[in-house]
Amino acid sequence: MMIAPLTVDRIPDVEKLLALGEPYIKLRGSSDYWLYAKLFSTTCPVAVLNGEVVGCVIAFRSQDDPAEIYLQDVMTHPDHRRRGITRALVDEVRRQGSRWGCQRLYLTSEPVNRPAHAAWLALGFVNVEGDSQVDGVSLISNYKGPGKHRAVYECLIGS
Numbered sequence: 001m002m003i004a005p006l007t008v009d010r011i012p013d014v015e016k017l018l019a020l021g022e023p024y025i026k027l028r029g030s031s032d033y034w035l036y037a038k039l040f041s042t043t044c045p046v047a048v049l050n051g052e053v054v055g056c057v058i059a060f061r062s063q064d065d066p067a068e069i070y071l072q073d074v075m076t077h078p079d080h081r082r083r084g085i086t087r088a089l090v091d092e093v094r095r096q097g098s099r100w101g102c103q104r105l106y107l108t109s110e111p112v113n114r115p116a117h118a119a120w121l122a123l124g125f126v127n128v129e130g131d132s133q134v135d136g137v138s139l140i141s142n143y144k145g146p147g148k149h150r151a152v153y154e155c156l157i158g159s
């Protein structure tokens, strides 16, 4: 398996892959992926196996707080899960963050997404304490705007 930054030629494959991530992943427009490939490729790694894109992470370093990287989407093809693909992709983003001197990776998740919850904890993320709990997952109310309650996970990284 190869881990490489997202490139424009791989956008159609990435879109096909992310379309399989419903309902936890919302597919964005093609020009959004162009932006990720052109401006954010080092934090948007793809996993390629036998020429096929089997996983990807879409993440961005914050301009408001450059010590932070936000992971927007994380996806492994359903036929290739539990084989360490997300682990390898997140490790790549973590290494990049470390090279930049960043201190924190973070992401939001839906509390009903149990595989994701298990994956974040296994990868060293902590579920940030919020103001309510659903099935043992801590939620921060209105995190992404009115009514948009989210489970927030963070992982501190060293440089």
Ligand SMILES: CC(C)(COP(=O)(O)OP(=O)(O)OC[C@H]1O[C@@H](n2cnc3c(N)ncnc32)[C@H](O)[C@@H]1OP(=O)(O)O)[C@@H](O)C(=O)NCCC(=O)NCCS
Residues within 6 Å of the ligand: 021, 024, 025, 055, 072, 073, 074, 075, 076, 077, 080, 081, 082, 083, 084, 085, 086, 087, 088, 109, 113, 114, 115, 116, 118, 119, 120, 122, 123
């Ligand atoms: C969550 C998701 C990204 C995990 O990807 P993955 O490539 O299967 O994850 P990995 O193989 O790297 O798993 C690393 C560890 O996480 C944990 N884990 C991952 N999936 C798990 C599951 N379904 N149940 C329990 N633990 C799980 C395990 O500890 C695993 O290590 P192990 O297989 O050695 O036990 C994948 O299930 C997925 O694409 N889901 C759909 C999209 C989505 O929900 N994305 C997240 C929201 S943005």
